Amino acid sequence: MSVVDVADAGGAVADRGRVYWLLSDCWNVVRRGLTHYQRQPINIAWQLGFPILSVLLYGYVFGSAMTVPGGGDYKDFLMPGMFVMTMAFGFINTATVVVYDSTKGVIDRFRSMPMAPSAVVAGRGITDLVVACAELGIMMLTAFAMGWRPEGGPGFVAAFGLLLWLRFSLIWLGVWLGLIAPNPEAAGGLFAVAFPLTMISSIFVAPQLMPDWLGFVAAWNPISSTAAAARDLFGTPVGDGDSWVEGHALLMAGVWPAVLTLIFLPLAVRRFQKLSR
Template identity: 85%
Template sequence: MSTVDPSTVDLTVPKNRGRAAWALADCWNIVRRGLTHYQRQPVNIVWQLGFPILSVLLYGYVFGSAMKVPGGGDYKDFLMPGMFVMTMAFGFINTATLVVYDSTKGVIDRFRSMPMASSAVVAGRGVTDLIAACAELTILMLTAVAMGWRPDGGFGFLLAFGLLLWLRFALIWLGVWLGLLVPNPEAAGGLFAVAFPLTMISSIFVAPQLMPDWLGFVATWNPISSTAAATRELFGTPVGSGDGWVEQHALLMSGLWPVILTAIFLPLAVRRFQKLGR
């Protein structure tokens, strides 16, 4: 019987994959971990959808008859795209809460001690949140259809859906950065006090031209107002846009604002992650 000389056995790790391939594999493992949490705790998605659905019912049925839409039209048609934007905007709170939970429980430290790409932790969180955002938007849109909302179909609908995810993508990095800054999950929950005025002083619920001049100016330059106005136009619902340049170019600005937000907060999130444990 032949024997194998141990000195001739190659014990090195195969290097068939490049660095990018390993980074993608690590990112997918992080995504699988996040989706597994949602699968085992579906109440998390239900909780995230609870507030926007309640807001749709409250503003659509309770306050809807008293609300005005510039140029006329049904207020519920005006409201629904704004509620989709609000859901995407509030998503950064959930991102920050999950990141700070992993950080305080030592999960991120364990990831950093493993032979895995450091970018996979941040990128995996982003991909997981985008998948969850798709589910949230789908459920919320079905709720809106049940209430009588009838958007235009076709390419405009798909583009509006993409713009909503594009805004969510940009705010993911804000959530990651804040999640690495705040000390505990309880403090992350307090970010609602920041997000609520951000969404209220916008065109989500009321057209800026119906506000006082100074407040309408602030609402017009709010990034989420551009997304709200652009999606209303693409869905074929009342736009109620004003005469300002930003309002007249809402579609352009809805694509540009997330680029600016990503350029600011993505480097901040990566830099903060790299400083952990130093």
């Protein structure tokens, strides 16, 4: 065997070693995050509290007064939107956990260890996706109890995937905000930003029922595209509005999260790397 062959083989082993330790570091971060939820299940209950209360409030208190374009049951219109809201609000929890770890010295400990920065960020993302699956499962059980019945088959699976795709993209926004926020209180204040963003969307009311200028903003809200696409895939479609984005909700439900990921994933990794400088 020549010297070149030996060098190539050594490089391949080194590459495999780096990949192994990257995956190992990532798994350790995921296991740590899931252990916290296992020991403090009240955290998941707290995250689900507001969406479930909103379902009960809008579905039972205001539902009889709500209008759905083209007719239909308002609960069928509401439920996919509530799933989207649960995924959208998740970035606040991500930011809170990250800033808590940062202020308590956990991030500094990670930085002092021979860990890949991308493994720390990716581990946080995988943990949040696992929790998001649990949240969606609980929300869907609540919806079934209220009489919501979606169509099964590939459409159901695709809708579930789109909801997680939105959550995946917002994880990186949460990580980035958590790394730049000075304290957990500041991260908690993000609710004041998330709430109007979800309200000015098609989660609760169709944009075509809003004033023209507000309906335009709501239609182009990335959350609205996922909500409209989920309704179509769950078998509870609503008449499309006049705008291009409403007529291509399924396409934009894939594009908007991709754009958010391309923006905030590099920002999150770069911000973590700068902490050690």
